[in-house]
Amino acid sequence: MSPLKPPPLHDDCFALPAGVDWTPVDDALALLQERLTPVVGTEHISLDQALGRILAAPVIAKRANPPHPNTAVDGYGFAFASLGVGDQVLPFVDGRAAAGLRFDGNVPAGHAIRILTGAALPDGVDTVILQEDVTLGDGEIAFRAGIKPGANTRKAGEDVQAGDEILSAGRQITPADLALMASAGVAQIDVYKRLKVAVISTGDELVEAGAQAAPGQIYDANRPMLTGLIQQFGYDCIDIGRITDDREKLRAAFDRAASEADVILTSGGASAGDEDHVSALLNEAGAMTEWRIAFKPGRPLALGLWYDTPVFGLPGNPVAAMVCTLIFARPAMCLLSGQGWTEPQGFYLPATFAKNKKPGRREYLRARLRDGKVEVFKSEGSGRISGLSWAEGLVELPDGPVNIQENDLVRYIPFQSF
Ligand SMILES: Nc1nc2c(c(=O)[nH]1)N[C@H]1C(S)=C(S)[C@@H](COP(=O)(O)OP(=O)(O)OC[C@H]3O[C@@H](n4cnc5c(N)ncnc54)[C@H](O)[C@@H]3O)O[C@H]1N2
Numbered sequence: 129m130s131p132l133k134p135p136p137l138h139d140d141c142f143a144l145p146a147g148v149d150w151t152p153v154d155d156a157l158a159l160l161q162e163r164l165t166p167v168v169g170t171e172h173i174s175l176d177q178a179l180g181r182i183l184a185a186p187v188i189a190k191r192a193n194p195p196h197p198n199t200a201v202d203g204y205g206f207a208f209a210s211l212g213v214g215d216q217v218l219p220f221v222d223g224r225a226a227a228g229l230r231f232d233g234n235v236p237a238g239h240a241i242r243i244l245t246g247a248a249l250p251d252g253v254d255t256v257i258l259q260e261d262v263t264l265g266d267g268e269i270a271f272r273a274g275i276k277p278g279a280n281t282r283k284a285g286e287d288v289q290a291g292d293e294i295l296s297a298g299r300q301i302t303p304a305d306l307a308l309m310a311s312a313g314v315a316q317i318d319v320y321k322r323l324k325v326a327v328i329s330t331g332d333e334l335v336e337a338g339a340q341a342a343p344g345q346i347y348d349a350n351r352p353m354l355t356g357l358i359q360q361f362g363y364d365c366i367d368i369g370r371i372t373d374d375r376e377k378l379r380a381a382f383d384r385a386a387s388e389a390d391v392i393l394t395s396g397g398a399s400a401g402d403e404d405h406v407s408a409l410l411n412e413a414g415a416m417t418e419w420r421i422a423f424k425p426g427r428p429l430a431l432g433l434w435y436d437t438p439v440f441g442l443p444g445n446p447v448a449a450m451v452c453t454l455i456f457a458r459p460a461m462c463l464l465s466g467q468g469w470t471e472p473q474g475f476y477l478p479a480t481f482a483k484n485k486k487p488g489r490r491e492y493l494r495a496r497l498r499d500g501k502v503e504v505f506k507s508e509g510s511g512r513i514s515g516l517s518w519a520e521g522l523v524e525l526p527d528g529p530v531n532i533q534e535n536d537l538v539r540y541i542p543f544q545s546f
């Protein structure tokens with residue numbers, strides 16, 4: 129009989145090989161945070177170009193919001209100090225104050241003026257009574273005692289003062305930020321140039337969606353997904369296409385990607401198999417770390433530099449490719465893009481499922497929220513793309529052992545948080 133002895137059977141590609149040190153997720157993230165710095169220049173743009181861009185400098189209000197004291201309601205304005213005791217009857221002055229149409233005269237003590245929401249308070253007015261609370265007579269109004277001084281008015285600058293820092297550098301601009309800057313008289317801002325991200329799919333088996341697929345071939349699913357994520361993050365995507373398992377072609381693709389982009393995302397060929405050219409090339413460039421991260425799904429993740437350009441060699445399985453992008457590449461790209469390191473925000477909610485997990489690695493499950501509870505996809509298979517589409521977020525299971533029972537709290541991170 130042959131002396132060749134088989135190893136113990138694990139049948140788990142996530143089982144920890146003996147003697148291999150697995151890097152905890154937090155250590156891997158800390159390393160990325162420490163090693164990377166912003167790589168993009170800046171530009172001066174107007175507000176209509178600003179959505180999703182990243183501020184390169186703080187934004188300072190040029191004008192207060194509101195710029196002048198004004199009324200919050202439609203009603204009648206007067207000087208509080210001129211009111212007598214008890215119920216009131218005030219004659220009103222001719223004219224009215226409306227938003228954008230200032231009343232230039234003075235409202236004498238003991239008189240009221242018709243005033244409409246947003247109108248600057250005329251001289252002599254510091255308090256407004258709601259029109260629903262008055263009886264309108266011939267040239268006068270009556271209302272009950274009890275109104276407070278300053279009622280229904282807004283002070284100048286109560287929201288923002290001129291000179292306030294309203295947004296800080298690194299902020300990714302939201303629709304609400306556009307409103308805030310516009311109100312504060314800011315029309316031009318300094319932002320970082322968009323991060324340019326190159327995407328490459330590798331593998332002989334891949335064909336383009338819609339093309340004729342021969343037996344053994346599959347459609348390239350990772351490239352459309354990665355391209356979509358990059359667009360969602362607000363970066364420019366440079367689509368390098370599909371590259372077959374040919375080291376020289378991949379080398380040329382890396383060269384092109386590095387000359388056009390700030391960071392490269394590849395999928396497939398990341399492990400150490402015969403056709404795993406991504407890791408082989410990064411190794412050859414002398415700047416490759418095969419990350420053995422205590423993490424699922426996402427084994428292996430190859431991280432390296434192609435002549436100074438960071439490369440994320442994502443696993444080929446689509447679920448692993450997407451989860452690795454969200455957990456590792458996303459915060460790294462935030463740093464590269466000038467936004468600074470950004471952690472996804474999660475929250476704890478009851479589970480609708482039970483799950484046992486051994487210690488030693490962090491796990492992410494495809495999940496979604498229904499009726500305030502977290503559901504997970506029926507399979508953890510890393511090629512089950514339908515589960516990515518089904519999911520609206522991830523459940524994060526901590527590095528240690530877990531024994532989750534139905535209704536236990538689990539950490540849910542919505543996709544929008546990445
Ligand atoms: N002996 C072992 N084999 C494997 C292990 C292991 O630990 N021991 N790990 C498995 C896991 S987990 C993953 S993930 C993959 C990672 O390998 P690669 O990154 O080298 O990926 P490939 O082998 O190229 O592809 C894996 C899988 O994904 C499909 N794929 C690749 N690209 C695409 C694409 N653009 N669109 C759709 N599907 C894609 C590919 O056809 C394969 O089925 O290794 C396992 N094996």
Ligand code: MOO
Binds near residue numbers: 445447448449511
């Ligand atoms: O971890 Mo592989 O990276 O699950 O599919």
